Structures are given as structure tokens and as C-alpha cells.
Amino acid sequence: MPEDVPASTPRRTVRVGLLGCGSVGSQVVRLLTEQATDLEARVGAPVELVGVAVRRLDARREVDVPAHLLTTDAAGLVASGVDVVIEVIGGIEPARTLILSALEHGASVVTANKALLAEDGSTLFTAAEKHNRDLYYEAAVAGAIPILRPLRESLAGDRVRRVLGIVNGTTNFILDKMDTSGAGFSEALEEAQSLGYAEADPTADIEGFDAAAKAAILASLAFHTRVVAADVYREGITDVSAADVASAREMDAVVKLLAICELTDGPDGPAVSARVHPAMIPRSHPLASVREAFNAVFVESEAAGELMFYGPGAGGAPTASAVLGDFVTVARNRLVDVRGAGESAYAELAVRPMGETTTRYHVAVDVDDRAGVLAAVALAFAEHGVSIQTVRQEGRGDDAQLVVVSHRATDAALSATVAALHTMPEVRDVSSVMRVEGEGE
Incomplete structure (x- = not known):
């Protein structure tokens, strides 16, 4: 080995800021602490939790968090030069502002915030791309289940x-x-x-x-x-x-x-x-x-x-597992200064309204128990272009109940059929309407 090359080079530390210390945040702290050695090996560098932003310093928490890590200055934490910000406070604000600030100040972000992503994800993805940083969010859907x-x-x-x-x-x-x-x-x-x-x-x-x-x-x-x-x-x-x-x-x-x-x-x-x-x-x-x-x-x-x-689709530990999985990927990317997969919105397809969506209905109709009622109900379905798959009748004295399961039709046609049933003199009540999915479609 040449004399001017050191035998070993200290690896940079990945500095982490955590926003929120509730059920999920507490478990993130626990895993970062208990699995520090494993995380260092998986990331390829030491991991340091430098701050945990909370609303109240004296609140009771599921895990003990060193007092020097707790802060009520979330804005200061995300702008402090940390490498990764983990957001588990939820809601729209101040989460959106804090995430955007984190990206602007050079941090990559891991979030579990489904409400924010569903309402204004495009703003977050645009900011992540602009600042060449990761935005990962596996924990936003289905807890520990790796689906995203x-x-x-x-x-x-x-x-x-x-x-x-x-x-x-x-x-x-x-x-x-x-x-x-x-x-x-x-x-x-x-x-x-x-x-x-x-x-x-x-x-x-x-x-x-x-x-x-x-x-x-x-x-x-x-x-x-x-x-x-x-x-x-x-x-x-x-x-x-x-x-x-x-x-x-x-x-x-x-x-x-x-x-x-x-x-x-x-x-x-x-x-x-x-x-x-x-x-x-x-x-x-x-x-x-x-x-x-x-x-x-x-x-x-x-x-x-x-x-x-x-x-398991929820809970502190399962959700924290998904958060840490994203964190390892994001931290690895920061060490080599690359960005992972971002938003994929190239298709820009139209979103079909519910009325145009095809589905099936299960409809329970309370009717007079007399001849011709079944035919009248069947005619109401036919007039709206809805085919009946099965029908079952149960007598109950002077009245009866018809249970109808349709074939697939547009939701608008099925809704119109139900509305027509409500106006029929033979019908006493439409007691149940529920969609049917799965076999027989």
C-alpha cells in the first residue's frame, strides 16, 4: 500500500432528524437505537439520530428518548443540515411545510403521511426532483406490508x-x-x-x-x-x-x-x-x-x-419497520449521492367517474307478497339495461323479500335501477344495497 494512503478512511455519519414521537415515532427511535450496529452495516456508515421534534417535551412516550434529543423546533431541525428527515407526525400542515423545507435544505425524506401524499403529493415529488433528493413512503400504505x-x-x-x-x-x-x-x-x-x-x-x-x-x-x-x-x-x-x-x-x-x-x-x-x-x-x-x-x-x-x-397493516412497530426499510435505501443513496426512483406519472390517464365504473349489486327489496311483483321488479332492472344473475324470494306473511344479484353494469345504471325500485307501488322498501366483487363477474 502506498505510504500516502491511510490504512482506513473514516466513514461519514448519516445524520437523521425525526418529526413526531407518537406510536410510530417511538418505535422508530427504538429500532434506530437497538439496531444501530445492524443499520450501520446495512447502510454502510454510522447512523446518528440528532433530534426528535415533538409538540410537548413532557409528554409520556412509549420509549425513553434522551432529553437532549427532544426539541419543539421542528423547523430548525429540518434546516440543520441533517441527511435524512423521517416524518411521522401525519396530517397536512405543518408536515407539508416541514417536508418541503427539508428537501430545500438538502435532506432526503422518508414519510408515512398518506393523507398528505393523497392530497398534494405532486408538490412534494416536484420538490424532491428539483432538489435531487429522495422521497420514500412505503409506510403510508398497509403498515409493514411491502406493496408500494x-x-x-x-x-x-x-x-x-x-x-x-x-x-x-x-x-x-x-x-x-x-x-x-x-x-x-x-x-x-x-x-x-x-x-x-x-x-x-x-x-x-x-x-x-x-x-x-x-x-x-x-x-x-x-x-x-x-x-x-x-x-x-x-x-x-x-x-x-x-x-x-x-x-x-x-x-x-x-x-x-x-x-x-x-x-x-x-x-x-x-x-x-x-x-x-x-x-x-x-x-x-x-x-x-x-x-x-x-x-x-x-x-x-x-x-x-x-x-x-x-x-399487519398498522401499529407502531410494523409501520416503523416499513419506515426503517425506506431509511436504509435513502441513506445508502445519500452516501453515494444518487437519487432513487421518483414519481412515475408519465401516463397521465383520465380518472373515470364512479357512474361509468362497472360493478355488480346485491339488492334486498321488501315487496307485497302477490302475483306479478317479481316480474315488475325484473322489468325495472331490464329497463335500465341491468341483467339479473340470481334472484331469491322469501315469504313473510303479507310481504316478501326479493334478494337480487345483478350481472356487471355501470354504477350509474345500477343506481338508477335502485332509485326506480323506490318509486314502485309494489315495493315497500329497498332494505339493502351493496356491491359485489369477485367471482361470477
């Missing part, structure tokens, strides 16, 4: 046709309990809250806002088109009744809150659609076996075929 990286990288050479997923653990727990125990919605929600699966205010989960944000991210990646939360049709599970779940059971099906992203061909060329709503799926479908608070995403592509990704 496969869509962005592993399947980049394939054509994804459909992404169908259970991406909210709270709603899956509730619907699973309704199916397995016969509980009503309110009872199952109370159990979810008592076990910590649902927040005191569960609106974001049970009304589908959380799943819709994730659907926007999945559709954007799968179809190389910017899809925002406002493009996603959304229905929650608050109107799902024990009778709906029982009716699904009679069809050998289960009710799940599904995020459905599709690439479809139309008269004006290909377009994408994204929707979140409860639906009946046959028990033979892989997603039907996803129990309790677990998540799963089913991907259909032209070359690879059918793929399924399954695992």
Missing part, C-alpha cells in the same frame, strides 16, 4: 390491471367480528375501541377516508397517473347491518371494505378508476380469509398474473 416498492419497482416492467385491497385494519376487524359473532356494527365498533384497534373518534376509518387516501396512492403508482383523494369514490361501513352480513353468508360470501383501483379500456382510450366501499366477496377469494385487523392487497398484472401481499 413492488408497484413502483418490481412491477415497473409489467402492466398492472387491477389492485384490490383491504387497507384499513379497523374496519376489517369490525366486519370480521360482525361475520364471526353475529354482532351489530355498534357492538363490533365498541370492541374494536376497547382493544385499541379503533380511535375514540373513528371517523377517518369507518367512513373510508383512510382507505381512500391509500387507494389514491396505490392507483397513482400502479397506473403511472396522478390520482388524488378527491378522485376516489368513497363509502364507509356505518350502514352495513347484521342483516347484510347474514345475507352475504347465505351467498357463501363475506363483507369487506375494499379499495379497488382499476385500469379499463373505453371509447376514449384507457382510463383509471379508484373506489372505496363495502362489498360482498366470495369466501373462496383470497381476500375473504383476511381476519381481524390484518391487511392484504391483491394485484393483477398482465405478465406476473395474480399476486397477494398480506400482513
Whole structure:
């Protein structure tokens, strides 16, 4: 070895700033500390946590954080020259401003912020490209399940046709309990809250806002088109009744809150659609076996075929696992001054409105129990161009219930059919309307 070359050269340290120290942030701190030696080997350099931005210094936390690391000056932390900023505070602001500042000051960013990415991801991606820095966000969808990286990288050479997923653990727990125990919605929600699966205010989960944000991210990646939360049709599970779940059971099906992203061909060329709503799926479908608070995403592509990704979709430790996976990649890139895969929005496909999306309906109609009623109901479907796949009638004294499952039709035609049923003198009530996905399409 030449005398003027040192035997070893000190490796630069990767300096990390963390925004937020709640359930996920606390676990990020724990993993950065406990796995420091392994992370150094995987990254290729020592990793130093230089600051943790919090709202309150005296708040109780799941892990002990050295006092000298805690700060309420989040803006100062992201502008301090750190190499990587990890954002797990959530929400739109101040997260957006802090991420943009981090990128402007030369830091790469790892975030778990699904709401921000679904609402204004384009601003973040544009800033990351401008400043030649990474923006990674595996933890934003489905917790520890590696689904975004496969869509962005592993399947980049394939054509994804459909992404169908259970991406909210709270709603899956509730619907699973309704199916397995016969509980009503309110009872199952109370159990979810008592076990910590649902927040005191569960609106974001049970009304589908959380799943819709994730659907926007999945559709954007799968179809190389910017899809925002406002493009996603959304229905929650608050109107799902024990009778709906029982009716699904009679069809050998289960009710799940599904995020459905599709690439479809139309008269004006290909377009994408994204929707979140409860639906009946046959028990033979892989997603039907996803129990309790677990998540799963089913991907259909032209070359690879059918793929399924399954695992814990939320929780501090599982989400932190996804955060650290992104961190290792981003840190490696910083050491060699390269940038990983960015936004892929070249296709710029139109987003198809829900009314033009094709689906199937399960409709329960309470009617007078007399001759000719079935024919009248069938005529209402036919007049709107909707074909009936199956119909079942149950007598109940002076009235009866017809349970109709349609073939695929546009959602607008199916909605118009239901509206027409409400006006018919033979119909006492349309007691249940639910979409059907899976087999028999």
C-alpha cells in the first residue's frame, strides 16, 4: 500500500432528524437505537439520530428518548443540515411545510403521511426532483406490508390491471367480528375501541377516508397517473347491518371494505378508476380469509398474473419497520449521492367517474307478497339495461323479500335501477344495497 494512503478512511455519519414521537415515532427511535450496529452495516456508515421534534417535551412516550434529543423546533431541525428527515407526525400542515423545507435544505425524506401524499403529493415529488433528493413512503400504505416498492419497482416492467385491497385494519376487524359473532356494527365498533384497534373518534376509518387516501396512492403508482383523494369514490361501513352480513353468508360470501383501483379500456382510450366501499366477496377469494385487523392487497398484472401481499397493516412497530426499510435505501443513496426512483406519472390517464365504473349489486327489496311483483321488479332492472344473475324470494306473511344479484353494469345504471325500485307501488322498501366483487363477474 502506498505510504500516502491511510490504512482506513473514516466513514461519514448519516445524520437523521425525526418529526413526531407518537406510536410510530417511538418505535422508530427504538429500532434506530437497538439496531444501530445492524443499520450501520446495512447502510454502510454510522447512523446518528440528532433530534426528535415533538409538540410537548413532557409528554409520556412509549420509549425513553434522551432529553437532549427532544426539541419543539421542528423547523430548525429540518434546516440543520441533517441527511435524512423521517416524518411521522401525519396530517397536512405543518408536515407539508416541514417536508418541503427539508428537501430545500438538502435532506432526503422518508414519510408515512398518506393523507398528505393523497392530497398534494405532486408538490412534494416536484420538490424532491428539483432538489435531487429522495422521497420514500412505503409506510403510508398497509403498515409493514411491502406493496408500494413492488408497484413502483418490481412491477415497473409489467402492466398492472387491477389492485384490490383491504387497507384499513379497523374496519376489517369490525366486519370480521360482525361475520364471526353475529354482532351489530355498534357492538363490533365498541370492541374494536376497547382493544385499541379503533380511535375514540373513528371517523377517518369507518367512513373510508383512510382507505381512500391509500387507494389514491396505490392507483397513482400502479397506473403511472396522478390520482388524488378527491378522485376516489368513497363509502364507509356505518350502514352495513347484521342483516347484510347474514345475507352475504347465505351467498357463501363475506363483507369487506375494499379499495379497488382499476385500469379499463373505453371509447376514449384507457382510463383509471379508484373506489372505496363495502362489498360482498366470495369466501373462496383470497381476500375473504383476511381476519381481524390484518391487511392484504391483491394485484393483477398482465405478465406476473395474480399476486397477494398480506400482513399487519398498522401499529407502531410494523409501520416503523416499513419506515426503517425506506431509511436504509435513502441513506445508502445519500452516501453515494444518487437519487432513487421518483414519481412515475408519465401516463397521465383520465380518472373515470364512479357512474361509468362497472360493478355488480346485491339488492334486498321488501315487496307485497302477490302475483306479478317479481316480474315488475325484473322489468325495472331490464329497463335500465341491468341483467339479473340470481334472484331469491322469501315469504313473510303479507310481504316478501326479493334478494337480487345483478350481472356487471355501470354504477350509474345500477343506481338508477335502485332509485326506480323506490318509486314502485309494489315495493315497500329497498332494505339493502351493496356491491359485489369477485367471482361470477
